[in-house]
Amino acid sequence: MQNITEQQIQAMAPNAAAVANGRKISQKGGFVRLERSADDTFYLGECTGSGKSNYITSVDFLDPANPVCRCSCPSRQFPCKHGLALLFEILGKKNFDICEVPEDIQKKREKKQARDAKAEAEKSGESEELSEEAAEAVAKKKAAAVKSARAARSKKIKKQLEGLELTSKLMQELLRAGLGTMGGTVIKTYEQLSKQLGDYYLPGPQRLLNGLIIEISAFQKDAEEEHYEAAVDILEKLWTLVKKSEKYLTDKLKKDDVELDDSELYEELGGIWKLSELEALGRSRSEIDLAQLSFWVTFDAARKEYIDTGCWADLETGEIFMTYNYRPLKALKYVKAEDTVFGVVHIPMAACYPGEGNLRIRWDGAQIRNLEAADLQKLRSMAVSSLGAEAKIVKNILKNALADPMLIRMLSFELIGKMGEDYVLKTAEGETIVLGNAPGMEATTDRLALLPDNRLLENQVLLGAFYYDGESRRLKLQPLSILTETDVVRLLY
DSSP, X not given: OOOOOHHHHHHHSSXXXXXXXXXHHHHTTOEEEEEEETTSSEEEEEEOOSSSSOEEEEEEOSSTTSOEEEESSOOOSSSOHHHHHHHHHHHTTOOOEEEOOOHHHHHHHHHHHHHHHHHHHHHHTXXXXXXXXXXXXXXXXXXXXXXXXXXXXXXXHHHHHHHHHHHHHHHHHHHHHOGGGOOTHHHHHHHHHHHHHHHTTOHHHHHHHHHHHHHHHHHHHHOOHHXXXXXXXXXXXXXXXXXXXXXXXXXXXXXXXXXXOSOXXXXXXXXXXXXXXXXXXXXXXXXXXXXXXXXXEEEETTTTEEEEEEEEEETTTOOEEEEXXXXXXXXXXXXXXXXXXXXXXXXXXXXXXXXSSSOBEEESOOXXXXXXXXXXXXXXXXXXXXXXXXXXXXXXXXXXXXXXXXXXXXXXXXXXXXXXXXXXXXXXXXXXXXXXXXXXXXXXXXGGGGOSOGGGGEEEEEEEEEEEETTTTEEEEEEEEEXXXXXXXXXXX
């Protein structure tokens, strides 16, 4: 039988309620018939429901990384609760009679395989043999499409440069006058500019400008220094982005090179990468195993979005990757919220985003298994032991205004304890660093006092986020999780 985990079922579900309902159906014996194919790629169940007829539910494991659930019920959820219930039956190792794969499923498989083969052929440049006339027509059509796409990209870049020039002028005026003058009518001017940036294809600078407006407006209300400091940070990032982007886009036009390239500025300006585009740039990773070590949800007021953030470690290299799931307020009921994953995901093909530090990674399908002691032993062996050497690397990366303000690493430590009012981490080499809570993150340092066993604070591995604390003007470390020989103790989940 297929080996699936409850984590995999939860990852496939549209929401927690569907998981709970699916589990209830399975526990109450809702299936009157269970069957599977001899090759173990197809499972079918006949489930009682509220309709006159029973529902026919199936799960197709032809691609184990992307199981396909189908059901005859009228639910618009995918998978529906009956499909999830069938997965729970498989998880529970229930008895399935052997059956043939139905004809309609065979046809759907054939159509999918044909689509995949066509897409692969197009990707590799192969195609069916055509007559000379037909081949010439196809070539002309492709050439016209390429020319049209290049013209559109060139036009877009020129429009972006117009928007960047407008932003640059207003920022220069603001820098000459000072942030303290950004109030009243000046804020209204920036609000108008923010709306215009959408027309210039600049959602990235638009979000930064919105963040600047939010922080200055808050500072004018409560005079809290943290809002002013946050505004300065945003202003620095916006100025850097504008200056670098102006040069980058101008150079592309001069060289007549408007194709996508391996630059972080594309996303910073607001571009959205497709997996196929990242793969074409050589940013794909194949057959990798990732263990999620931390998970948290934040709200970005400037973006008006919730962001589900996952922190993952590569079991072979120890490299830390990030996943981000954006849920706009306007579309909350349409975008599925991500959740904590406690197992290891095996990914046939993933793609990394351009940038430095903890790279963002994305994938379409994966299989989930349980996290084992051997996995933890691997990860612990790849943790950083020299705090000083790592701090130098971190500082160089954090100097980049466009970099993420945190850099996450696994760090071996000898002891975590209190020094005055602060928690301090000490390595085996005697190096120390103060623990704190990064701006915008949920506080975790106080949770160290709530740990049930003091041995968790001795001779373990910490997953921590390095960040620069503006108030104390020093590098600090926010604790996210503790990796023991048998468990991952999460301070954020």
